């Protein structure tokens with residue numbers, strides 16, 4: 296099952312963060328089982344490095360926040376977790392991402408099955424423009440052949456309620472999705488991702504286009520979802536990271552600098568760069 | 579309470595709006611609109627002249643009810659003033675163009691999807707070369723191709739072979755147009771579909787293609803208009819026929835008449851009466867294309883303009 300990787304030989308001296316990571320892994324929620332483990336994930340855009348050798352463990356039913364200045368590779372890393380880079384030319388991913396014991400990059404693993412288990416919410420709203428609001432929400436079910444009307448109705452309502460959109464659209468579910476506001480479209484995209492009930496949910500700045508009220512509702516949603524799913528969320532909002540996450544990982548220039556439980560991260564970061572970033576000194 | 583200081587008045591703004599340069603801007607704007615109107619007229623006027631010329635010469639022929647209900651027969655009919663018309667030609671054209679659309683639309687759209695959505699597929703480069711070659715091939719050679727593929731083995735000229743020949747005309751146009759519109763559909767829509775765990779082909783068929791619907795239909799219409807006016811590929815495929823076929827199947831498997839080819843043969847005939855009918859064929863051909871355009875435009879009109 297070993298995939299040929301194009302990794303450079305590991306440096307003789309371990310990176311200073313390695314010890315810290317292990318420590319963090321050991322210290323927090325050692326009771327929860329690991330759902331998704333990355334081992335030395337690197338992503339190259341042609342010859343430019345996106346992220347370099349990221350090893351992280353995401354435990355079941357926890358929320359991990361990925362933070363770091365713009366361009367540090369958060370999106371790049373997130374997209375490597377559901378093989379979203381597969382379709383972009385010139386992007387090379389190396390390393391492993393092990394979901395419940397299976398490396399999703401191993402040969403013979405179908406990315407479609409992986410993506411059904413690892414859902415994703417994008418930074419920008421992406422409704423399917425020709426579909427109605429209703430059809431958008433249940434697209435992930437309907438388009439794989441689920442036709443049970445009652446079931447679809449139920450899923451649509453539940454997902455829209457969870458995404459804090461139900462009250463605004465319940466009277467026009469058949470209306471075109473392109474005809475709602477940008478913030479509503481973003482919540483629609485969230486509802487659509489919820490409807491397929493993935494085990495892991497990747498969220499790339501899901502609330503960056505939302506008003507404070509909706510943002511609060513989405514944060515509440517993340518709290519609720521934590522009972523069932525593993526969530527990995529990218530955010531530029533430190534308060535949000537502190538509010539919603541159990542763990543926080545700090546990225547800088549394509550490297551994972553530090554990861555620990557969110558409390559420690561925000562009160563007592565080990566690295567100076569982390570401290571500078573979360574206190575707003577750069578980035 | 580904070581005191582609001584007024585903006586510094588001395589700093590000159592970069593794009594200062596003064597009455598003089600405002601006037602200049604409006605003038606330039608109006609000039610651009612004028613140029614666009616001229617360009618539009620340069621396209622429209624020749625078109626209107628052609629339409630007017632055809633209609634004014636042909637309207638008398640098409641007002642005759644027998645023009646629609648009778649077949650042509652021999653020139654003697656026209657000369658003697660007995661029933662003659664192009665009913666069989668119109669039927670034949672519907673059959674041949676219908677067959678061409680049935681073949682070219684699914685295959686052309688499929689090829690367009692292949693070109694746009696699966697650029698790394700090993701068959702992609704050959705498909706592109708094939709499509710470009712077909713696009714550049716003279717129409718008469720497409721007729722020869724259909725002749726070799728269908729007429730020879732079947733041993734008879736036929737509506738089917740005519741349809742295949744016209745399909746060769748439509749195919750590259752449909753494929754190119756489909757590829758073009760699919761390429762401008764935002765990549766994010768595909769990613770959104772894939773992130774839901776949908777297979778690639780589902781994403782293309784159910785999310786990307788519907789978003790490109792208007793453009794694809796336009797491509798099909800352009801291809802149809804091109805093919806509907808072609809006479810050359812039909813000369814040795816559909817061949818021509820002066821009479822209604824005896825059974826519906828014979829329109830497909832026997833020689834049939836088509837408007838462009840018939841228009842030509844009527845026009846070069848020595849009979850004044852047939853010349854008039856030739857103009858009538860031109861009118862019908864025009865109507866045929868225009869009606870198809872209008873109907874498909876209405877049928878595919880976006881229910882909600884905000885879509886794109």
Ligand SMILES: Nc1ncnc2c1ncn2[C@@H]1O[C@H](COP(=O)(O)OP(=O)(O)OP(=O)(O)O)[C@@H](O)[C@H]1O
Nearest residue numbers: 340343344345363364365366367368369370371372
């Ligand atoms: N498609 C691409 N082609 C080439 N380089 C890319 C591409 N996408 C991202 N990069 C580069 O990879 C690096 C990481 O980008 P990424 O989008 O992951 O950053 P990010 O942390 O998500 O930033 P932001 O907070 O602004 O969203 C950047 O230097 C960026 O320029």
Ligand SMILES: [Mg+2]
Nearest residue numbers: 369370371499
């Ligand atoms: Mg990003």
